[in-house]
Amino acid sequence: MTTYIRxxxxxxxxxLVALLANTARVQVLEADRLLGNPANRRPVLARYAEPRGDIxxxxxPVTGSQDTGQxxxxxRTYSDGPLYAPVTGHASQTYGTTLxxxxxxxxxxxxxxxxxxxxxxxxxxxxxxxxxxxxxAGHVATTIRAGLQRAAYEGLAGRRGAVVALEPSTxxxxxxxxSPSYDPALLSGTGxxxxxxxxxxxxxxxxxxxNRALHETYPPGSTFKIVTAAAALDAGVVTDVYAPxxxxxxxxxxxxxxxxxxxxxxxxxxxxxxxxxxxCNTVLARLGVEVGLTRMVAAxxxxxxxxxxxxxxxxxxxxxxxxxxxxxxxxxxxxxxxDTRATPLQMAMVAAAVADGGEVARPYLVETTTTADGGxxxxxxxxxxxxxxxxxxxxxxxxxxxxxxxxxxxxxxAIEGAEVGGKTGTAQHxxxxxxxxYAWFIGWARxxxxxxxxxxxxxxVEDAAARREExxxxxxxxxxxxAVMESALAAEGGRx
Amino acid sequence: xTAATTDAPPPRVRLPRRRGVEFSLLVCAVLCxxxxxxxVGLARSGAVPHDVAGYGAGLSLLALTGHLAxxxxxxxxxxxxxxxxxxxxxxxxxxxYRLDLETPAxxxxxxxxxxxxxxxxxxxxxVVCLRDHRLLQRYAYLSVAAALALLTVxxxxxxxxxxxxxxxxxxxxxxxxxxxxxxxxxxxxxYLAANGTALAHTGRRLWRVRLPAxxxxxxxxxxxxxxxxxxVLERDLxxxxxxxxxxxxxLYVATGRTGWIAVGLLLASVGAFTVGALExxxxxxxxDWLHPFASIEAGRGPGQLAxxxxxxxxxxxxxxxxxxxxxxxxGFAAKSDFILATAGEELGHAGLTAIFLLYALLxxxxxxxxxxxRDPFGRLLATGLASILALxxxxxxxxxTGLIPLTGMAMPFLAQGGSSVVTNWVMVxxxxxxxxxxxxxxxxxxxxxxxxxxxxxxxxxxxxxDPPHDGGPLPGGAxxxxxxxxxxxxxxPAAPTREGxx
Numbered sequence: 001m002t003t004y005i006r007x008x009x010x011x012x013x014x015x016l017v018a019l020l021a022n023t024a025r026v027q028v029l030e031a032d033r034l035l036g037n038p039a040n041r042r043p044v045l046a047r048y049a050e051p052r053g054d055i056x057x058x059x060x061p062v063t064g065s066q067d068t069g070q071x072x073x074x075x076r077t078y079s080d081g082p083l084y085a086p087v088t089g090h091a092s093q094t095y096g097t098t099l100x101x102x103x104x105x106x107x108x109x110x111x112x113x114x115x116x117x118x119x120x121x122x123x124x125x126x127x128x129x130x131x132x133x134x135x136x137a138g139h140v141a142t143t144i145r146a147g148l149q150r151a152a153y154e155g156l157a158g159r160r161g162a163v164v165a166l167e168p169s170t171x172x173x174x175x176x177x178x179s180p181s182y183d184p185a186l187l188s189g190t191g192x193x194x195x196x197x198x199x200x201x202x203x204x205x206x207x208x209x210x211n212r213a214l215h216e217t218y219p220p221g222s223t224f225k226i227v228t229a230a231a232a233l234d235a236g237v238v239t240d241v242y243a244p245x246x247x248x249x250x251x252x253x254x255x256x257x258x259x260x261x262x263x264x265x266x267x268x269x270x271x272x273x274x275x276x277x278x279x280c281n282t283v284l285a286r287l288g289v290e291v292g293l294t295r296m297v298a299a300x301x302x303x304x305x306x307x308x309x310x311x312x313x314x315x316x317x318x319x320x321x322x323x324x325x326x327x328x329x330x331x332x333x334x335x336x337x338x339d340t341r342a343t344p345l346q347m348a349m350v351a352a353a354v355a356d357g358g359e360v361a362r363p364y365l366v367e368t369t370t371t372a373d374g375g376x377x378x379x380x381x382x383x384x385x386x387x388x389x390x391x392x393x394x395x396x397x398x399x400x401x402x403x404x405x406x407x408x409x410x411x412x413x414a415i416e417g418a419e420v421g422g423k424t425g426t427a428q429h430x431x432x433x434x435x436x437x438y439a440w441f442i443g444w445a446r447x448x449x450x451x452x453x454x455x456x457x458x459x460x461v462e463d464a465a466a467r468r469e470e471x472x473x474x475x476x477x478x479x480x481x482x483a484v485m486e487s488a489l490a491a492e493g494g495r496x
Numbered sequence: 497x498t499a500a501t502t503d504a505p506p507p508r509v510r511l512p513r514r515r516g517v518e519f520s521l522l523v524c525a526v527l528c529x530x531x532x533x534x535x536v537g538l539a540r541s542g543a544v545p546h547d548v549a550g551y552g553a554g555l556s557l558l559a560l561t562g563h564l565a566x567x568x569x570x571x572x573x574x575x576x577x578x579x580x581x582x583x584x585x586x587x588x589x590x591x592x593y594r595l596d597l598e599t600p601a602x603x604x605x606x607x608x609x610x611x612x613x614x615x616x617x618x619x620x621x622x623v624v625c626l627r628d629h630r631l632l633q634r635y636a637y638l639s640v641a642a643a644l645a646l647l648t649v650x651x652x653x654x655x656x657x658x659x660x661x662x663x664x665x666x667x668x669x670x671x672x673x674x675x676x677x678x679x680x681x682x683x684x685x686x687y688l689a690a691n692g693t694a695l696a697h698t699g700r701r702l703w704r705v706r707l708p709a710x711x712x713x714x715x716x717x718x719x720x721x722x723x724x725x726x727x728v729l730e731r732d733l734x735x736x737x738x739x740x741x742x743x744x745x746x747l748y749v750a751t752g753r754t755g756w757i758a759v760g761l762l763l764a765s766v767g768a769f770t771v772g773a774l775e776x777x778x779x780x781x782x783x784d785w786l787h788p789f790a791s792i793e794a795g796r797g798p799g800q801l802a803x804x805x806x807x808x809x810x811x812x813x814x815x816x817x818x819x820x821x822x823x824x825x826x827g828f829a830a831k832s833d834f835i836l837a838t839a840g841e842e843l844g845h846a847g848l849t850a851i852f853l854l855y856a857l858l859x860x861x862x863x864x865x866x867x868x869x870r871d872p873f874g875r876l877l878a879t880g881l882a883s884i885l886a887l888x889x890x891x892x893x894x895x896x897t898g899l900i901p902l903t904g905m906a907m908p909f910l911a912q913g914g915s916s917v918v919t920n921w922v923m924v925x926x927x928x929x930x931x932x933x934x935x936x937x938x939x940x941x942x943x944x945x946x947x948x949x950x951x952x953x954x955x956x957x958x959x960x961x962d963p964p965h966d967g968g969p970l971p972g973g974a975x976x977x978x979x980x981x982x983x984x985x986x987x988x989p990a991a992p993t994r995e996g997x998x
Binding site: 001002003004005006007008009011012013015016018019020022023024026027028030031032033034035037038039040041042045 | 745748749750752789792797798802805806808809810811812813822825840844845848849852855856859860863866867872875879882883886887889890893894897898899
């Protein structure tokens, strides 16, 4: 019997070995596959089990985390929700993440491998479980300046529109405002409240959750004339900006009987300088045709048009300049009509290119990412996006833009004791142009004595409620731009 | 392989009592459990639970009760059995307490503590009062009758989660199948001890296979068939598998016929296929085992087994730490059938291995007693109890980790379930009793001890010292049992067997 008892015991040993082998399979070999299963809620639970890292503006957090004691424990809070919503986006248990919350989610939720102090040890993360590869959440410092952001937000005062301010020399996004806005905190958490808020915000007529600065494209109208003028100057189509251009008023679009009129006076046979100052459609439309489709498309592309991959770090909508069209349409496109569309960020890049000697610096929103205790994980640096025009052209155009503010349509943007260049625009849209025209202003400002402009800005106001003829970028958009630029120059002055 | 009921008993080795070792191990077991309890509190609320001392005191009291019972009732018992049981029970309480934190409305730990106390009380009672395990042989038929009664009663009660294995009286419910396994083990051991030789050496020869005599095999086969049939009716797959395995193992150990294993496996596969094909409940379990993620792909979210696998995977090598896992996602059976998933997630592969090894030690010690004992009944009973423990752990652990189809059963000592805890404590008590007889020095207990030769003079409970009669009128016993195990019964030549000098 002894033998048989031993064999029975051996059988039990075999069962033990089978169990151990199988648990090793489940817990070690296949663990990652099982944890990656979309139905496994552990990654989600782990994600919300710790406070989320913060998004900083000028070193101060504009976000927070609140312990709810629920299953998905920490909810996102926002100190100035509506003001910074176009920058932060939302981080919701129910509706996911957007914008910086999304682009830097790895840092903010602590899953990024870059947060590991020691790569080899950090790879293990906290021992076991979905905590593997999870570190204390890091922080994201943005390039936004609170003063500019607030000036832009208050300038729009709830009207539909957007403001983008850039630092021309680096590409830092100093302000990014979309109006009307919403409080992302409404979407934090789970249950009925976020769902109700989500439904309400999505149904709201002002579309508060649309980020107009990055994700909406508008006909840029006359502000696009800067691109056309740069292309004409670079191509040598215009050599003397003060020479009469010989353009008739109205201008018959090539190959058609359609006559293109002007809103401004004195555009007949006007020089380029005059045409920019008072926004003559005819002169610039004809210049676009003379530059030709290929060179116009190339010029637009170098400013950032037709680039579907632009990120700041979240995706930016593609600004459009048609690459294949007849000359009459090219004429309309050259003055920012027809199919030409631009995001406010794109037009800010146009102003910044003029301000920075013709180079477009790649715009960015995230300055540094740090670990929880302040160790730098990543730091942004200036990148050249493209050279949009020669330095000479930039100087010439800069002078023309200063003219616009000092003696032309953009007088509302003038700032005492600073050099301000700008371009106004009104863009018609809608069926038969029956919609309220959009008011545009793009510009830049240089403090007296400063080597280079400190800020470039683009403002668009959608519902500039006023009489048609009074609608102009000069009336509605320029004052907002001035407030933002004043704030930037004051800050620069304050920094010495 | 020819049968060998004729093993000469292994030479006795004088062993020290080792009660001090047992005591220190018990202290370690209690401390381990208290540490776990404190760890749960620290992880959940950042503070050691205020009642950690109370918990420790309660567990210490249980351990001390068990220890005193062993010290006075079974002084030569194996020193590992009780500490392992205490540690597993304490760990189970910690895990249940930890899962209670997820379901504040439904607290199971206090109840479990009461059941554990009852279990330890029964343990002490058995160890002190049952002076000789061979007394149990007399109650073979009583126990089989009781077992069958216990098994059939739940049919008249409503099913819970698809299985009719519960008896509900007032607010209490218990699983009679748990206790029936112990009774059946006693019956099988007694019957096979009496008739093993006959089974091995009588009956017709059919070509080269010797069929056992129907008269001998009949009753035991009938008992087994009835119990398994009843369980299939009740849809208690795990327990029917357990009984089946127990029966085959004991039959093999008693007769040494390898053929039994083949026949057993054949029967098992036929039965499994039939039941799996015809029974929707069982069929679903098998489907679940084959495709644990089917419900996810169908968009119905993860099923219990998938959640269990997720929990094990989340544990990884070292676990999340007590109180920091999410095994509550498993749902309603997290404290009972799936308690191992919590252990796997929060203690990791390392902790799970440790738990399995604790069970393995318990099983090994059971087998060891079986090897060291000299009466066939004791040998078979110890083997049977160890096998029950091993099979039960395998069936559940294999089920929740996706090794075999899932069957509802309670992890011994760990899982929530009063009947299970109490039964397992009684089983450990029997093992303690048998290891004591195995290791006790002379007086040499003969196969038929007289009334005066109880191993330990001391106050027994009840009418102690009634000698168990060998060769009692066990019906179906074709061959009279040998009076001395050293003498071969019948004409069978004694097969030389290896002797374990222990």
